[in-house]
Amino acid sequence: MKVMEDRLSPFRVEQTTLAHLRASFVRRGVAVLTEPALKPACWRELCEEARRQRSEAAWHLFAQKNPTEISQDNMRAFLGPAARKLLSSSSTQSFLYAVTNISLAPSWSASCFTYYDVPGSYMGEHCDKYNECRIAMLIYLDAQWSEKRGPGPGIKLYVFEGDSSRTPLAATVTSYPNRIVILDGANRAHVRPPMAEGERLFMLAGCFRLVT
């Protein structure tokens, strides 16, 4: 695979792929850089950091039936230096600009590692906060599912055309390890259904704000 010039390293993306990602983002508000989206060393480092943060510094995020909060049940952890370095790199800014045509900077308060690692873990329908997460870059780090059944609904992100699930479905993205999703999540409702038995997923949820 011919990898795009070093300017975008460690993202593994060719010029023609960038054009497809841009077209997809314009058309449906979501662009998927398929696996392996990051060079293996970078992906492994993020996986290790996420696992470390899960065991040392994670917290449970649980909310249900509270109209002021997003309904969800999952684990979160702050980013470590490897994730921060990647999100704040010029490669990330260039990559996001090429796909979204928006100048973006990381929003640290809204970015985190997210873990769906027990059956029933989920993320309810929501739109991201416009000021804190104008654009999201989701890096799926590791995922497991039943070999017999294949990835169930919990291993998929459902993205809608508008600001609620009453609008048509724009995309369904399976969360394969080392896959990246760039999402206009402030304008497009999205949801991750509950994990089934034997399913697990952890990811880097990067949020970006407009550069003013």
Ligand SMILES: [Fe+2]
């Ligand atoms: Fe979101």
